[in-house]
Amino acid sequence: MPRAGLTTAAVVDAAAALANEIGLPNLTLALLAERLGVRSPSLYRHVNGLPELLHQLALRGVDGLAGAMAGTSGLPALANAYREYAVANPACYAASQRADPRLDEAATRALAPIFALIASYGIPDTGRVHAARIIRSALHGFVSLETTGGFGLPDKLDDTFALLISALETGLQSAPEHTRHQ
Amino acid sequence: MPRAGLTTAAVVDAAAALANEIGLPNLTLALLAERLGVRSPSLYRHVNGLPELLHQLALRGVDGLAGAMAGTSGLPALANAYREYAVANPACYAASQRADPRLDEAATRALAPIFALIASYGIPDTGRVHAARIIRSALHGFVSLETTGGFGLPDKLDDTFALLISALETGLQSAPEHTRHQ
DNA sequence: TGACGAAAGCTAATGATGTTAGCTAACCTC
DNA sequence: GAGGTTAGCTAACATCATTAGCTTTCGTCA
Incomplete structure (x- = not known):
């Protein structure tokens, strides 16, 4: 054999x-x-067993996402890279979204491009964590709904995503005033 | 016995x-x-077995979400109701996010408050599906990350959510121009 | 070239799970 | 109080993850 x-x-x-x-x-x-x-x-x-395999897939997802976003500049490019990776690798993406302490290091690396982007928006230090969470929420929410079939008909999803990005940009630019309030 | x-x-x-x-x-x-x-x-x-049980939980999640949002008026109230329900019932919420044709009817009912809200924003017909998807993306993304521990430290999550809502409002108000483009 | 050792893949076996079939006894109704 | 309905049971099976231990392949080194 x-x-x-x-x-x-x-x-x-x-x-x-x-x-x-x-x-x-x-x-x-x-x-x-x-x-x-x-x-x-x-x-x-x-x-080393199924849990370990899932962890490997998660690692792949986080690294893949990081790699996809790494080269981009500007929110639209970053967002499109994020979405494209997730749609092309839905399982790795899904695996990467499970909370896992062993993923923290890679996750921090993956978030770097988002923080770099935020810095370029002139958002003050105190608002950057909020801005990063907002961007992640928007991107993850859309991609999650898209990959799990959560949107009914996938009609004109590209248009929706483009609108989401521009709404996000507009919303973020109005954010600094708010972030100073806290 | x-x-x-x-x-x-x-x-x-x-x-x-x-x-x-x-x-x-x-x-x-x-x-x-x-x-x-x-x-x-x-x-x-x-x-009738585990799949059926999961379907029942999903139904509960969709109906619960619908009930929570039903009485609200305005995006902040709707968003807070959505988040509160999901945080209080993370499993039902998660179950409700699985694509399931038998959930369509209930899901449509649950989406009604969102469409009602959108109508009040004066967004033209052609943009309403986009707006609804954007709102769902933002809310689901945040809530999903929150309930799965996707945000690192849950520090000041309430502030982040408030900022997300106001960014969403700002972004949506700027949307109509875009939606007319398609 | 040939033997030796590491390790890849195997079979056998165990425990957890979902699920079905069929029994028994508790409850409701008359 | 009798009889039927049915809730909950035990027994059994298929599938899965996992472990133990065997066999045989393959690279290496004399």
Whole structure:
């Protein structure tokens, strides 16, 4: 019997692809093993169980998001990069949204482009955390609803997203006055 | 052996309470049965399996959200009602966000207050679907991040939410011009 | 080239879960 | 108080994650 020649990276790759196809909640080690032409206990040579595999997918999601946003400049470019990554990798994106202390470091890195953007808006220090949360809320909310089919008909979603971005820009520019109030 | 005296409503109630405590993904029929002092097969007398139970929770979430928003007037009141319901019932809220054709009717009802609000903003017909999606994105994004612990420290989250609402109002008021473009 | 050791993948087995089938006894009704 | 309905039970099965331990492949080094 020939070997499958798996590696940790190959297993996580396959898991990401499979989860993106069938949805993260439907990802099972049994399915993944079948897809890889292997029995499920064999996966434990490369990945330390399902929770660990999910953590790897989450890491991939956070890093992928960070990489997608890293090169951008301006809110529209950043927002489009965020959305494109999430739509192309819905399972990794979903995995990355689970709270996990081991993700903190990568998450901070992923947030850097957002904070850089905020700084360029001239928002005072005291308002930056708020601004970052607002941007994340808008982007995550839209992307989450889009990838889970939460919007009814996906008609003209691109237009909605463009409007969301411009509303966000307008809203953020009006924010500094408010943030000084607290 | 005395009977537990369960009903469908009691089972769903307990499931909602339990799921709100331990998180929707951790809800299991075995745990629910234990909580109710009953063996898990007995639950099938009242609920047709786990998927059906999750559907009931989703229905509860949608209806609860609709009820919370129904009496409000103005975006801040609507937004606060939305957030309060979701924070108080995180599992039902999470369940309600799964795409499910059987939820469409209730979902449409739940969206009515949002469309009523939008109409009062004087946004033209062509922009209302966009505006509704934008409001849902902002609210769902914030609430989703809050309830899953997605924001790091929950410090001053109330302030962030207030700022999100005012940014949303500002952004929406600037939207009509854009919506006419399409 | 050939032996040796690490480790990839296997089978067997265990415990948790959801689910179905069928039994029994508690309750409601007449 | 008798009889039927049905709530809750036990037994059983399929699927899953996971562990233990065996086998055999493969790289390495004499």
